[in-house]
Amino acid sequence: MSDIAIKLENISKRYRLGLVGSNTLKGDMQAWWYRIRGKEDPLLKIGQENTLGKAGGDYVWALKDINLEVKQGEILGIIGKNGAGKSTLLKLLSQVTGPTTGAIKVKGRIASLLEVGTGFHPELTGKENIFLNGAILGMTKNDIKLKLDEIVEFAGVAKYLDTPVKRYSSGMYVRLAFAVAAHLEPDILVVDEVLAVGDAEFQKKAIGKMQDVSKGGGRTVLFVSHNLNSVSLLCSKAILLENGRIVYRNKTDNVIDRYIANKNILKGQEINFNNVKRKKSEIFFNKLKFINYPIKFGENIELELKIVSIDNNKFNDLDIGIGIQDSKQKRIIHVSNKFINKEITHKSNNQRYLIKISNNLAPGLYSLTLFLKTGDIIQDWMQDILQFEIADGNPYNFMNTKLITGIIFPKFEINQI
Amino acid sequence: MRKTVDKSPENWTMIIKPKRHLLDVNLKELWKYRDLIALFVKRDFVATYKQTILGPLWFLIQPLLSTMMYVLVFGNIAKISTDGLPQVLFYMSGVVGWTYFSTALRSTSSTFTANAGIFGKVYFPRLALPISTVISGLVQFFIQFTFLLCFMAYYGIIGADFTPNMYVLLIPVLILLMAGLGLGFGILISAMTTKYRDLSNLVGFGVQLWMYATPVIYPISTIPEEYKIYVQANPLTPVIESFRFALLGKGNFEPMALLYSFGFMVVLLTAGVLVFNKVEQSFMDTV
Incomplete structure (x- = not known):
């Protein structure tokens, strides 16, 4: 099984509900007391699913027992309602936060694009920001230097390279940020809803770029979007998340059909x-x-x-x-x-x-x-x-x-x- | 998150697991991100002075005003001894050293809360940020240090009584101590403020009070014998005293005390890095 790029084993993620305040010290002490006696944290046993709106319990499982294998070169779409756990899954994959249980095994370098322009500083020029953003995403100075021309061309901001990005139009800003991330050349690219910004032309360009990345480079892409259109354009396979669990995995069109069918759509008149x-x-x-x-x-x-x-x-x-x-x-x-x-x-x-x-x-x-x-x-x-x-x-x-x-x-x- | 290199036939390059071992600190990864640290330093420097008229001059105004204030209040009103040194030089040397330490501590102590936005979106070794902050602080320190040298030159010309000595060679070590202690306390506090915000309120005036427990505005020789032990327990005391001794030739220079500060720093930094590392994986859920 050498062509598996990512493997998730029994991944769960628990979040605390409500305010993190004065009670937390007590909860911490309790958990710690259980731990030193070699018992399991009692709070972990609350097996609640993530059902928005239903009260009860201080903790909620945003993800529960996720098992997933993604092949190298695959573009996998992740769809689901708000609160189904899509973003949590991507956060775990991009190491922003850790899982509560389970293990994620990854082959190759992973880069995430959870938001375009993360770490851009408004006072710095376009060029300075390319370097800063590239470095945040894990590139070295030399990597970026080699890619600089390509990035600038893709973003179409050659004229404004020495202007602080605070003077950029929002479109230029997004293009530049996406360009940096798209030229990272990671083995695995994790993308969340970034295409929601930018005009149609840019979205097309971005989708094209992601397709190139996976087809040409044999790279794996995980793609989350509410825009079912772009998911079906870009991804051949998809998974459907519901209440923190994978409920369906199939060809993208089938998954989208199932998703739509679940959404309480008006059936009769x-x-x-x-x-x-x-x-x-x-x-x-x-x-x-x-x-x-x-x-x-x-x-x-x-x-x-x-x-x-x-x-x-x-x-x-x-x-x-x-x-x-x-x-x-x-x-x-x-x-x-x-x-x-x-x-x-x-x-x-x-x-x-x-x-x-x-x-x-x-x-x-x-x-x-x-x-x-x-x-x-x-x-x-x-x-x-x-x-x-x-x-x-x-x-x-x-x-x-x-x-x-x-x-x-x-x-x-x-x-x- | 625990990341390990897997030796099994499947050749995973990285495995993320929930509970990271306390001692599982990935300093190698931090080294890989050294370009990022350099860029953060550059960003701090450029961003601080864009659209200010005086630019780095602000660094000079702060120690100058503090020194003048101390000369007035502690030197002339309270008449605290300065070991026979010119008051301006005595206070300024203390202020310059102390400012670097306190800036390093204060700015790193908000690492998690101030950078929650970026930490929530992308992964990089979190330690890169506080380290870059401490390095950025060095720029400020050197500007102020040069300023101090100018004053020393002036007082030298008018023939004031002070003698810089061989121990100036120790100054890089002293800077390292200030940086290390500031960083150590800073990241320890930042790791704890993710859950208990109360601490961040304490930092502001805590640092201010701490200054009075450090021989910044008084020489250690004026401390009554029975209180000396408390002032000397402060790891900053030997650093500031040695700094002043090296530059001005008066004060207490004890190699053993300096060694104590060094040991303190090593323990503190280790503890700080361990706790920071531990918090790093889960802080996004609590911050």
């Missing part, structure tokens, strides 16, 4: 909010129905909302707000009857509301936020209450939608004049 726990109010959302679902690309998003008031009361001056977020929880669309000067009075509970939103969003998953105000009182507010999908397609008759990285697919023309 209707959803009832009766079971959604929230603060009691006098008027609230009761039901939502998508008129057309799944939504085809370019088709209007049409929602039918049922709003119910206690005792069938009448309410004046409603503000019905709807937000649509992308998979990274970034708000893309916000509509409200207030924006178009439409007065709405809730007369009876038989009243329904139809909202039509024109749509040129990219295919993919989006989440919906519902918001209801009467006058100045917030009556109901449900964030990311459901996820819905916009089916694959694009207005251009282009064969591979995945290659279009924008989040909005507007009509456009390109002509020679």
